[in-house]
Amino acid sequence: MATGENEPLISTAVTSRETERSARADETILEARGLDVHYGEDRALREVTAEIPERKVTAIIGPSGCGKSTFLRSINRMNDQIEVCRVEGDLLFRGKNVYDDDVDPVALRRKIGQVFQKPNPFPKSIRDNVTYGLRVQGKSATDDDVERALRGAALWSEVEGKLDSSGLDLSGGQQQRLCIARAIAPDPEVVLMDEPTSALDPVAASKIEDLIAELAREYTVVIVTHNMQQAARISDETMVFLTGGELVEFDDTATIFENPANQAVEDYITGKFG
């Protein structure tokens, strides 16, 4: 498709939030400094340096195997679960390197929640799913906490009367919103999302997209997506990884999609690459 010089490659919805954003100075909540991640011999991330702003939606896009999920997992140290994984460089959360020896990854993950690609509710009741994060922190969960989290995940009206039925009885889209409710129930500061809509049908996916915009009022959202339209629609900032685990460009979503500085990024966005 031919595009004129000043026409956006993909239209963005960023303008509606533009005023709100400029009113608030960007505070960096997460910062990567020369972050390298290796899986055994393979280098999955290469010298990634980036500052992710607070209470914004930051999208991570790029072709398969470019390291976008690896970057996400390195933020809450879920990479620790992978034996062969090795991390070098710094990843700062509010100025503190999360890879410092005195950082407890368990405590870190209580501040940085995550939603996965495939909905993965526990085989427990809806209520127990939502309260799990609070309970492992030794906090008691009230009915108000459950309702607040489920409302926050736009699921309350659908499950109000059946909190004690199994989370597995919900539809795929509802399960994913349950997972979002579960992630926000302990009131984290950051919510990481790894392709949260890719296993869902379009209607369910669009509900999650609407929800993400809502979440950004309270939380910092970092979302990996392979759907560029989705990144354009819901994010404020966009990171583009290309093959080899390199962060090629990181800018306002509008800039990335309308006027990217890097030719490879433009090729990727217009579908010539990847």
Next chain:
Amino acid sequence: MSTDATTDPGPGITGDVAAADQRRDRLIRRVLFGCTSITVLTTIAIFVVLLDNTWGFFFDATFSQWLVRSVTSLTVEGLTQRIAVTEFLFDTEWRPSHADDPRFGIMTLVSATVLITVGAAFVSIPIGTAAALYLSEYASVRTRKYLKPTLEVLAGVPTIVYGFFAVSFVTPVLLRPVLELFGLSIGRNNVLSAMVVVGIMTIPMVASISEDAMRAVPDDLRNGAYALGASKYEVSTSVVLPASISGIFASYILAVSRAIGETMAVTLAAGATPTLTANPLAEVQTMTAYMVTTMRSTAGVGSITYQSLFAVGLVLFLMTLVANLINDYIKRRYREVYR
């Protein structure tokens, strides 16, 4: 071309080669079915033989002998009852070879089997489950690679070796000195040493099967819990254990059923003196131990002692059958909830 296809599907779809293929498939299916039938038929045959001969324990002829006699004489032949069912079930003595007053109270043998099985379960279930949790959740890939096969070797040790181990090590070296500190004495054969070795013997079964069940829990669930700030212990106990509970229970039942049927180790460890007791320091005789010792004696075919073997065997068979049925029930009951 499409009209051609309806009338002549072309080479290979019909014809001799295709027919031969079909015949071969049918043949393979029959051979496989035959092999499956052998196991089922054997089970049925064993059950029938046990029932028939158990009849011959309670009466003066086996059921088949009586049936043959009745049919050939065309009358219902009378039967003399040798042992009352109430004696078998409720008498507290088991002394089949007593010259004046032989008694056949199965409770004595059953209680010994149950006592040792329960004691063994107290050893194998906690240790086996903990080992499974370690292998599944805590051990590195490398550690597990070496540890699990080693653990399974323990399951391959002949049970007579465990019996020997009980008599030559567990009782004299482990138990006796400790018990003496409390002023208790223990004989060469005792329940406690049998509990210990049967427990150890069944640890690999619990650990291996439970570990398989735990490993089958999808990593998605673990990651979900880790991402919510759960510690390894919390992930293990609140996510992995409940999600794999049906497999874990199955391993317990299998271990119990193995302990019930265990023979050589308990014969050596617990002894050959039928005693109705709950005292773990006493010498007892389990059902299996009775069968081993009696088989080696010279009890004549048809004698009440000989027939008692089948009655005891039938009770043993029913006990393990019930254990297996419980196992099946648990598997079905929980699979629906957690899958």
